[in-house]
Amino acid sequence: MPGTGGETRLKRSLTLSDAVAVGLGSMIGARIFTALAPAAAAAGAGLVVGAVLVATVLPVDLRPAIGFSSFCVLLYYAVTNLAACRLKPGERLYSRVLPAVGLPGCVVLAFTLPLESVIAGSLVILAGLVLLRLHRRPAEEPI
Incomplete structure (x- = not known):
């Protein structure tokens, strides 16, 4: 009308x-x-922090972070399988076959992730190894 x-x-x-x-x-x-x-x-304040995190993450593509995280977790599992392979028979819970198959499986899966995830994960692991080496270096004697 x-x-x-x-x-x-x-x-x-x-x-x-x-x-x-x-x-x-x-x-x-x-x-x-x-x-x-x-x-x-x-x-309380955790609600505000959570809301800020959600507002920050929503517009961002998280796929690179997920790939990076997957690479690091798979390398961690590979190291765990390597350690399980090195256990003595009395210390092992399962057969040595399980970690012997898991170790190459984790490595193969880790390196089939997107290249940027592999590079970023490798750099972070390398930086961690360098920091570990520096931390374990004995302190120099004072003059």
Whole structure:
């Protein structure tokens, strides 16, 4: 219905189904709020930190981080399998076959990840090994 000055006026109508939908929506919304309010109060500043983290992560593509993490975890499992292979028979829980198969499997899987994940993971592992070497170096004698 055109009004004065070229404005369009909307017809005001509220059917029973509209009223029920509004009523149910407000009840459900109120229930969600009252259910979450105690948890939010208990979380305190952690809730703000979580919201900031979510807001930071949402617009970012996490696939490189997931690939990097997968590479490092697979190398960790490879080292664990190597250590399990070196256990004496009395120390082992399972046959030596299991870690002997797991070790090359982890290495193969790690190096089939995207190249940027392998490079980033390798650099971080290398940096960690260098820092470990520097940390274990005996201190020089004072003059």
